[in-house]
Amino acid sequence: MCGIIAVAGFRDAIQDLYDGLILLQHRGQDAAGIITYNSQFHLKKANGLVQDVFHEKSLNRLKGTMGIGHVRYPTAGCASEFEAQPFFVSTPFGIALAHNGNLTNAGELRKFLLEKEYRHLNTNSDSEVLLNMLSVALKNQRPKGRLTPEQVFSAMKSVFKRCKGAYSAVALIGGQGILGFRDPHGIRPLQLGKRRFGMKEEYIIASENSAFKALDFEFVRDIHPGEAVFIDHKNRLHSRQVRHGELNPCIFEWVYLAAPDSTIDGVNVYKARVRMGEYLAQQIRRAGIHIDSVIPVPDTGRPIGAGLADKLKVRYREGLIKNRYIHRTFIMPGQSLRKRSLHFKLHPIELEFKGKNVLLVDDSIVRGNTSKKIVELVREAGAKKVYFASAAPPIISPDPYGIDLPTTAELIGANLSVEEIRKYIKADGLFYGTIDDLRKSVRYGNPRIKRFSDGCFTKKYPTPEVTPKLLKELARGRNETRDSYRLDEDNDSQKTLALV
Numbered sequence: 240m241c242g243i244i245a246v247a248g249f250r251d252a253i254q255d256l257y258d259g260l261i262l263l264q265h266r267g268q269d270a271a272g273i274i275t276y277n278s279q280f281h282l283k284k285a286n287g288l289v290q291d292v293f294h295e296k297s298l299n300r301l302k303g304t305m306g307i308g309h310v311r312y313p314t315a316g317c318a319s320e321f322e323a324q325p326f327f328v329s330t331p332f333g334i335a336l337a338h339n340g341n342l343t344n345a346g347e348l349r350k351f352l353l354e355k356e357y358r359h360l361n362t363n364s365d366s367e368v369l370l371n372m373l374s375v376a377l378k379n380q381r382p383k384g385r386l387t388p389e390q391v392f393s394a395m396k397s398v399f400k401r402c403k404g405a406y407s408a409v410a411l412i413g414g415q416g417i418l419g420f421r422d423p424h425g426i427r428p429l430q431l432g433k434r435r436f437g438m439k440e441e442y443i444i445a446s447e448n449s450a451f452k453a454l455d456f457e458f459v460r461d462i463h464p465g466e467a468v469f470i471d472h473k474n475r476l477h478s479r480q481v482r483h484g485e486l487n488p489c490i491f492e493w494v495y496l497a498a499p500d501s502t503i504d505g506v507n508v509y510k511a512r513v514r515m516g517e518y519l520a521q522q523i524r525r526a527g528i529h530i531d532s533v534i535p536v537p538d539t540g541r542p543i544g545a546g547l548a549d550k551l552k553v554r555y556r557e558g559l560i561k562n563r564y565i566h567r568t569f570i571m572p573g574q575s576l577r578k579r580s581l582h583f584k585l586h587p588i589e590l591e592f593k594g595k596n597v598l599l600v601d602d603s604i605v606r607g608n609t610s611k612k613i614v615e616l617v618r619e620a621g622a623k624k625v626y627f628a629s630a631a632p633p634i635i636s637p638d639p640y641g642i643d644l645p646t647t648a649e650l651i652g653a654n655l656s657v658e659e660i661r662k663y664i665k666a667d668g669l670f671y672g673t674i675d676d677l678r679k680s681v682r683y684g685n686p687r688i689k690r691f692s693d694g695c696f697t698k699k700y701p702t703p704e705v706t707p708k709l710l711k712e713l714a715r716g717r718n719e720t721r722d723s724y725r726l727d728e729d730n731d732s733q734k735t736l737a738l739v
Contacts, residue, residue: 240266240267240312240339240427240496240641240642240643241266241267241309241310241311241312241324241337241338241339241340241446241641242260242263242264242265242266242267242309242310242339242445242446242447243263243307243308243309243337243338243339243407243408243409243429243444243445243446244256244259244260244263244307244308244309244337244409244443244444244445244446244450245305245306245307245308245337245409245411245417245419245443245444245445246259246305246306246307246417246441246442246443247304247305247416247417247441247442247443247470247474248304248305248436248441248442248474249304249436249437249439249441249474250304250436251275251301251302251303251304252275252303252304252305252306253273253275253298253301253302253303253306254298255443255454256273256275256301256306256307256308257273257289257293257298257308258453258454259308259443259445259450259454260273260289260308260309260310261289261290262449262450262453262454262498263310263445263446263447263450264288264289264310265498266310266312266339266446266447266496267309267310267311267312268288268310268312269286269311269312270284270285270286270287270292270309270310270311270320270322270323270324271284271285271287271288271289271292271293271308271309271310271311271323272284272285272292272308272309272311272323272324272325272337273293273301273306273307273308273309273325274301274306274307274308274325274327274335274411275301275302275303275305275306275411276303276305276306276333276411276413276414277302277303277304278414280327280333280335280411280413281300281301281302281303282325282327282335283297283300283301284309284320284323284324284325285320285323286319286320286323289310305411305416305417305470306411307325307335307336307337307409307410307411307417308325308337309323309324309325309337309338311323311324312643321361321362322362322363322364324336324337324338324364324366325337325411326362326364326366326367326370327370328370328371328374330374330378331374331377331378331382332377332382332386332412332413332414332415333412333413333414334370334373334374334377334410334411334412334413335370335410335411336366336369336370336373336408336409336410336411337366337408337409337410338365338366338369338370338406338407338408339405339406339407339408339427339429339446339641340404340405340406340407340408340422340426340427340640340641341365341404341405341406341639341640341641342365342368342369342402342403342404342405342406343403343404343405343639343640343702343704343705343709343713344402344403344404344704345365345368345404346712348368348372348401348402349368351401352368352371352372352375356371356375358371358375365404369398369402369406369408370410372397372398372401372402373394373398373410373418375397376394376395376397376398377390377391377394377412379394379397380393380394385415385472386412386415386416388469388471388477388479391418391467391469391477392467392469392477392479392481395418395420395467395479395481395482396481396482398420399420399422399423399465399481399482400482402422403702403704404422404426404639404640404702404704405422405424405426405427405489405640405641405692406420406421406422406427407419407420407421407422407426407427407428407429407446407462408420409444414472415471415472416469416470416471416472417442417444417469417470418467418468418469418470419431419444419462419467419468419469420462420466420467420468420481421462421463421464421465421466421484422464422465423464423465423482423483423484423485424464424484424485424486424487424692424701424702425461425463425464425465425484425485425486425487425488425504426487426488426489426640426641426692426701427446427489427640427641428446428447428461428488428492428497428501428503428504429444429445429446429461429462430444430445430446430447430448430451430458430459430460430461430462430503431443431444431458431459431460431461431462431468432444432445432448432451432456432457432458432459433456433457433459433476434454434455434456434457439474440474440476441456441474442470442474442476443456444462444468447497447498447501447503448501448502448503449497449498449500449501458502461503461504461505463480463484463486464484464485464486464487465480465481465482465483465484466478466479466480466481466484467479467481485689485690485701486504486687486688486689486690487690487691487692487701488503488504488688488691488692489638489640489641489642489691489692489693490677490678490681490691490692490693490696491603491631491638491642491693491695492508493506493508493511493512493680493681494512494515494539494602494603494630494631494677495539495602495603495631496642499512499538499539499542504685504688505684505685505687505688506681506682506683506684506685506688507684509542510542510684511680511681511683511684512539512542512543512546512602512630512680513542513543513545513546514546514679514680514683515543515546515630515631515672515676515677515680516542516543516544516545516546516547516548516549516550516600516630517546517547517549517550517680518672518673518676518677518679518680519543519546519547519600519628519630519670519672519676520546520547520548520549520550520551521550522670522672522673523547523551523598523626523628523670524550524551526668526670528596528626528668529596530551530553530596530597530598530626531553531554531595531596531597532553532554532555532556532558532591532595532596532597532598533547533548533551533553533554533555533556533597533598533600534555534556534557534558534559534591534592534597534598534599534600534617535555535557535559535599535600535601536559536585536599536600536601536602536613537557537559537560537561537585538561539601539602540599540600540601540602540630543600543601543602543630544600547598547600547628553598556591557588557591558587558588558591558592558597558617558620559585559586559587559588559613559616559617560585560586560587560588561584561585562584562585562586585613585616587616587617587619587620588620589620589621591620592617592620592621592622593620593621593622594621594622594623595622595623596622596623596624596626597617597622597624597625597626598626598627598628599613599614599617599625599626599627599628599666600628600630601613601627601628601629601630602629602630602631603629603630603631603634604629604631604633604634604651604652604660604664604671605634605649605650605651606649606650606651607651607660607663607664610627610664610666611663611664611665614627614664614665614666615665618665624667624668625665625666625667626666626667626668626669626670627661627664627666627668627669627670628669628670628671628672629669629670629671629672630672630677631671631672631677631696632652632671632672632673632674632677632696633651633652633653633657633660633671633696634650634651634652634653634695634696635647635650635652635653635695635696635697635698636650636653636694636695636696636697636698636710637650637695637710637713637714638694638695639694639700639705639709639710639713640692642695646714647710647714651663657669657671674693674696674697677693677696678691678693
């Protein structure tokens with residue numbers, strides 16, 4: 240999961256790009272980058288949060304009426320600053336690209352680029368592969384002076400044909416315009432907005448429309464699976480359904496990834512989470528247990544807990560206070576960082592727990608470490624009984640499309656039964672939502688969504704190339720990345736000790 244944004248208008252785009260990345264920060268905290276264009280490219284990217292990467296000096300030099308931005312957490316490649324996005328190639332015209340998702344055939348494409356196109360790739364990132372595939376496709380159009388929309392869409396036919404997996408992307412083509420496109424299965428979100436500037440219109444493309452209103456953009460629509468949108472150098476909008484698409488959005492967007500105020504593919508994220516809690520309440524009611532309070536695990540658990548408590552007619556309480564200066568542990572690049580941050584991320588309000596039977600509500604259970612720690616915190620605060628509910632079903636398989644769930648060995652739901660998980664997290668009772676209820680919670684907002692990308696719950700994936708063999712290869716590559724990251728982390732620690 241990453242966050243991407245593109246802005247095309249008639250004034251410097253940097254303020255919109257910077258503010259937009261702040262609003263998309265929940266989608267990635269590992270690195271951030273922006274590139275703009277005003278007859279030449281201006282790029283700034285580095286590891287860290289948006290507000291730490293960009294300062295007044297760098298913002299002032301990022302001139303241009305068009306630009307793109309990215310916030311990253313690493314899935315493929317590694318967590319080094321060298322692999323922060325956007326990526327850039329010089330031909331044709333100069334192209335920069337920011338990508339959300341994961342190419343499942345990146346190895347095959349890498350070989351093609353190296354052996355057939357004689358291209359040098361600087362990183363292990365599949366996003367650099369995608370950029371070079373776009374570059375090759377545009378160059379093959381043999382443009383003369385100015386790219387036409389027809390040439391752009393013709394190039395995208397090649398990209399859609401050759402690139403497999405999940406890819407929502409924005410590209411900045413020097414002197415030509417902004418391009419946005421979404422893979423034929425629409426696995427990752429991508430949305431279009433506009434605002435008036437005099438008698439003209441300015442445009443935004445971003446992962447989530449929660450970023451639009453604060454920037455005074457009006458939401459226009461979701462970009463369709465297999466569609467490309469091109470905003471030319473005169474800020475005219477062109478769109479084309481380049482390849483037949485079937486919407487299979489990642490259901491984890493509504494479970495955890497997206498902001499609650501976003502509406503993706505016609506489904507409001509907050510309302511979908513409330514419905515998850517309502518469906519979960521039916522299961523808990525049948526268990527016949529006594530609950531004094533429903534207490535959410537902030538922040539994602541709040542709407543789920545609200546829906547659940549309302550259906551059960553049980554009081555809803557905020558018993559866990561989140562330290563707002565500790566960031567989302569799920570997307571921290573390194574298990575050691577996750578474990579360390581859990582000790583001071585949440586603080587219990589003891590009066591809400593002492594002598595009470597409480598039901599903790601969370602969006603999902605991935606590795607089980609966080610859930611176990613939270614149960615321990617609540618017991619230490621004096622809870623009589625601690626029950627735990629997950630809106631999502633057990634996660635039993637990796638996700639190859641851009642979520643950091645690459646290895647089966649890490650997934651507690653893939654290796655233990657529900658009863659074994661209950662004992663591991665030391666809860667008095669454990670409840671999981673069902674896949675049917677999860678689908679109904681989202682589909683209620685848009686009945687036209689017939690299928691989801693929900694292979695992490697079902698082992699069934701929307702793209703046919705995802706096989707057990709491919710999942711093992713992706714897991715092996717990700718483990719090598721993590722080993723490299725841990726080595727870098729250890730080296731940094733040694734350097735720090737040497738300086739003390």
